[in-house]
Amino acid sequence: xxxxxxxxxxxxxxxxxxxxxxxxxxxxxxxxxxxxxxxxxxxxxxxxxxxxxxxxxxxxxxxxxxxxxxxxxxxxxxxxxxxxxxxxxxxxxxxxxxxxxxxxxxxxx
Numbered sequence: 001x002x003x004x005x006x007x008x009x010x011x012x013x014x015x016x017x018x019x020x021x022x023x024x025x026x027x028x029x030x031x032x033x034x035x036x037x038x039x040x041x042x043x044x045x046x047x048x049x050x051x052x053x054x055x056x057x058x059x060x061x062x063x064x065x066x067x068x069x070x071x072x073x074x075x076x077x078x079x080x081x082x083x084x085x086x087x088x089x090x091x092x093x094x095x096x097x098x099x100x101x102x103x104x105x106x107x108x109x
Contacts, residue, residue: 001025001053003060014060016044016053028057030065037065039072058085062101070101 004015010032015024026044030037039061044054062070062085071090074082079089079097087099 001056003057005060005064012061012064014057016057026053026057028061030061030070036069036071039070054081055085062086067103069103072099073097074099 016026
């Protein structure tokens with residue numbers, strides 16, 4: 001699997017291609033905001049789930065933005081997965097939870 005990263009106007013797109021380079025099997029979208037970045041989406045194709053692809057994408061995002069706070073709105077059933085990667089839950093509304101991975105002293109309140 002290969003992860004490609006492109007950026008245009010503060011929007012970063014990560015695409016994970018299959019072993020043959022023929023199709024995108026997963027992707028992530030990150031938007032730069034003032035003082036933090038917003039992880040808008042991570043999506044893994046259903047037949048590729050459970051193989052560590054989403055974790056690889058998230059780790060790449062965390063590495064690329066290691067000096068910034070990262071926020072995301074996620075389905076409540078995915079909170080545990082984000083917590084395993086150092087995110088904390090800020091609150092819940094409806095079926096979503098807001099999670100944050102803070103960077104050092106740059107804590108987003």
